[in-house]
Amino acid sequence: xxxxxxxxxxxxxxxxxxxxxxxxxxxxxxxxxxxxxxxxxxxxxxxxxxxxxxxxxxxxxxxxxxxxxxxxxxxxxxxxxxxxxxxxxxxxxxxxxxxxxxxxxxxxxxxxxxxxxxxxxxxxxxxxxxxxxxxxxxxxxxxxxxxxxxxxxxxxxxxxxxxxxxxxxxxxxxxxxx
Numbered sequence: 809x810x811x812x813x814x815x816x817x818x819x820x821x822x823x824x825x826x827x828x829x830x831x832x833x834x835x836x837x838x839x840x841x842x843x844x845x846x847x848x849x850x851x852x853x854x855x856x857x858x859x860x861x862x863x864x865x866x867x868x869x870x871x872x873x874x875x876x877x878x879x880x881x882x883x884x885x886x887x888x889x890x891x892x893x894x895x896x897x898x899x900x901x902x903x904x905x906x907x908x909x910x911x912x913x914x915x916x917x918x919x920x921x922x923x924x925x926x927x928x929x930x931x932x933x934x935x936x937x938x939x940x941x942x943x944x945x946x947x948x949x950x951x952x953x954x955x956x957x958x959x960x961x962x963x964x965x966x967x968x969x970x971x972x973x974x975x976x977x978x979x980x981x982x983x984x985x986x
Contacts, residue, residue: 834865844964851967852949860942870935879922888917 891913899910953960 840960840964844967845971847967848953848960848963851963852946852953856949857946858944859945866935870932873942874928880923881928885921892917 856973895910895913953963
């Protein structure tokens with residue numbers, strides 16, 4: 809699967825939106841301890857797990873919606889076939905121009921059915937293609953942390969301080985020192 813830089817940036821923004829940004833500027837001489845890295849890894853793992861659960865829920869919902877749409881299309885298709893059959897039997901007694909019209913109606917109905925199925929299949933293909941797998945999510949998060957040291961320092965500083973997040977929930981407990 810090919811991931812654009814815009815998708816990666818959006819994912820990184822979403823992944824770290826729950827981490828408060830602390831006032832002040834992270835300095836290059838700040839050091840990162842193993843416990844800080846472990847704490848960040850736990851946070852990344854938690855976010856990754858939550859993302860994976862969300863993707864699974866979306867896939868179940870898409871599958872359920874697809875099944876419902878498929879059942880509706882099957883029902884409509886049966887109704888169209890019944891109407892076409894009735895129309896054919898009624899138009900056998902009519903003059904020749906009606907026969908041509910019947911053929912056009914049948915062709916039009918088949919075309920509509922085909923367009924609906926194509927649209928549903930294309931929509932489901934786009935939804936399935938948009939959901940990254942767990943390995944891809946982990947790579948994206950690790951790459952974002954590796955490529956952006958300022959983001960890593962901000963995440964570590966946030967974890968060290970244990971401040972309130974943007975939703976106003978209770979303060980986080982700082983990671984245990986070894």
